[in-house]
Amino acid sequence: MLLEVNDIATYYGSSQALFGVDLALDEGEVLALMGRNGMGKSTTIRSICNLNPPRSGTISFAGTSTSRQPAFRVARRGIGLVPEGRRCFATLTVYENLIAAARPGRWTLERVNELFPRLGERRNQLSQTLSGGEQQMLAIGRALMTNPRLLILDEATEGLAPVIRQDIWRAIRALKSDGLSILLVDKTLSELLPVADRCVILENGRSVWSGEPAAIDDAVKDRYLGI
Amino acid sequence: MSRETVVNFILAALLLAVPLLANAVGQPFYITLATRIAILALAATGLNLALGLGGLVSFGHAAFFGIGGYAAGILATHGFSGEPLVFGLSGTNQMLVIWIVAAVTAGLAGLAIGAISLRTSGVYFIMITLAFAQMVYYFAVSWPAYGGEDGLSILVRNQFPGVSTMRPLSFFLICYVVLLAAIGLFALIRASRFGSALQAARQNPVRVATVGIRPFRIRLTAFAISAMMTALAGALFADLNRFVSPSMLSWHMSGELIVLIILGGTGRLFGPLAGAALYVIIEYALGGITERWQFFLGLILLGVVLFARGGLLGFIAGKARHG
Secondary structure, eight states, X not given: OOEEEEEEEEEETTEEEEEEEEXXXXXXXXXXXXXXXXXXXXXXXXXXXXXXXXXXXXXXXXTEEOTTOOHHHHHHTTEEEEOTTOOOOTTSBHHXXXXXXXXXXXXXXXXXHHHOHHHHHTTTSBGGGSOHHHHXXXXXHHHHHTOOSEEEEESTTTTXXXXXXXXXXXXXXXXXXXXXEXXXXXXXXXXXXXXXXEEEEEETTEEEEEEOGGGOOHHHIIIIIOO | OOHHHHHHHHHHHHHHHHHHHXXXXXXXXXXXXXXXXXXXXXXXXXXXXXXXXXXXXXXXTHHHHHHHHHHHHHHHHHHHHOOBOSTTOBOOOBHHHXXXXXXXXXXXXXXXXXXXXTTSOHHHHHXXXXXXXXXXXXXXHTXXXXXXXXXXXXXXXXXXXXXXXXXXXXXXXXXXXXXXXXXXXXXXXXXXXXXXHHHHHHHOHHHHHTTTOOHHHHHHHHHHHHHHHHHXXXXXXXXXXTEEOGGGGSHHHHHHHHHHHHHHOTXXXXXXXXXXXXXXXXXXXXXXXXXXXXXXXXXXXXXXXXXXXXXXXHHHHOSOSOO
């Protein structure tokens, strides 16, 4: 397994957000992390990246525990995060955003520009002046420039125009066919389920269901996803 | 070519033209004034790296300015007297050697001070850098071997190969070339991956960690390079005045460097030069009219902070690209 999360409990101060989350992701696999708002999806991601280290439970990446490793070291070991809300470095240009994160590997500036030609066109533009969709492309490009073994996308298509969403989903499918392991959080089930190999559903900070996308029937949707 | 680039060229050309003209008409005072501008701009360019790009509001850069000054003073004193310095090493009157000693000493001090200070942020960072600078200041005051409170005179200006440093214009040209080299280095750093990471860390240290950047190390490196540049300016300042005193290490000096950057434009390539020019011109023009010229400087600073956040360069050349 590339990533193994076993029974983690995570807190914000004294308030507990995760009560026992388990998930596992194999090399080259796409795992969808699902659940209604406030169920712990983003906290799970923050725990994996060690931005909010869990107080109990274990997380191992590529066979080694990530506990007591600062976030930058976890990232260097190969976890690339595209955070919710994009969060590019506002006063840096597109080019500077990308090179700031660059680490040697298959993903280079040229390859990122091939995936998102718009980033090449906007190379010298400040990221704060980009449209929402372009910022999202930049956030994904920035994570790819770290040459991750696992890419985590937290609500990557949220708040984007439908046509831009299609671009982002096209890119995600291209990354999958390229063999990249992806952990994906998204609300658009019609796009998410076809691209996912497996799904894990969270409820109230616990992983309550896991299985293949085909097994998510109306009863599961109604029970856990509120659809 | 952007408007800022044009303004930068004009500033650089003016700084060169004034002493050349002053030399032609036999007014060496103005050459000294321009030299002072170049040296203060160099010191502020150093601070601009930490403050402008890294967002590190160091209130202790006088420590590095003074370390550079004392490196020049102490080496020159031993070079003149022939007394060995430490471990049988002798002093020197060679500027190039002095610059290296000044930069290395300040770089090491910057690493030590930064290693502790950078564990804090905000007002604590400001206070801890101030505290370190004050420690160096009081150390210099209580060090009688090198003049203590009275300071240390450099009897003859230090030497530079092939140049008569006693000629005001020659010494100005040395300072001018060093300033342009420092501005060039600043531009290179800003355009590099390191510079992008430094600016990214300024915006959000947590977010940079998620892309594998360790903010502490990036900032520490920037702080040390910044200290080295400011120390180089200190060594030149000592040679300009042929005198070093603890006042170079005082918190007033640290404040002055911050004021220069704010006046000129934080994080901008030629901001420190614009700020230093404005500062020295105000000091000269108003200082001739009233002893309380700082009061008017305060008003100007207030105006800049309230109405022209990009400083003089921002006012002339438009919105800041960085910072």
